[in-house]
Amino acid sequence: SFVAAVVALALTTGAYTSEILRAGLQAVPHGEVEAASALAMNNRDTLRFIVIPQGVRIAIPALLGFAILILQATALTFTIALPELLSRSYSIGSNTFRYLDVLLLAGLLYLIITLPAGWLTTWTERRMARHL
Known part of the structure; x- marks a missing residue:
């Protein structure tokens, strides 16, 4: 499942990046x-x-925005049984019966990564558009 996930994400990233x-x-x-x-x-x-x-x-700016989307799309690897942050959270939640705490922590981790990346994207867009 790891190879399938890597190939799928690589092909998707390659296609979208080349179009951008x-x-x-x-x-x-x-x-x-x-x-x-x-x-x-x-x-x-x-x-x-x-x-x-x-x-x-x-x-x-479009490439940075797409990088954030790909980071979030890694959660889709759960559908092909590849353990990642969200599936690990479900696993820990099922062992401890504390789903809310664990899923909130996983969401917080995604937020910690994507919010600064979004700010960087916005800052880069503004900086690149200054000459226009």
């Missing part, structure tokens, strides 16, 4: 590429110095 990066690269204004062409830059240098830096800058 593609959208970021396509969001670079075409005038930038035309300006590079007017300066006699070859395609490789245009990509390296103009398109990729601007496209990644545009895609970073």
Whole structure:
């Protein structure tokens, strides 16, 4: 079940990340590429110095938001019998009959991770949008 979970999460992450990066690269204004062409830059240098830096800058907030979603999606591995935080919480709760305490602690752990990550994403979005 561990291999299946890793493969599923890796394929999902790869697909979404590539789409986010593609959208970021396509969001670079075409005038930038035309300006590079007017300066006699070859395609490789245009990509390296103009398109990729601007496209990644545009895609970073979406990538950070997606990273938070993938962290939360790891709880879905419970469905294929891979022990993770939530399933361990259920297991401890069934042994101690203190479900509420254990599940609140698990939720708090998710909150401790995702809240600062959300703040980082918001801060990055604002910082990246300052030039607009």
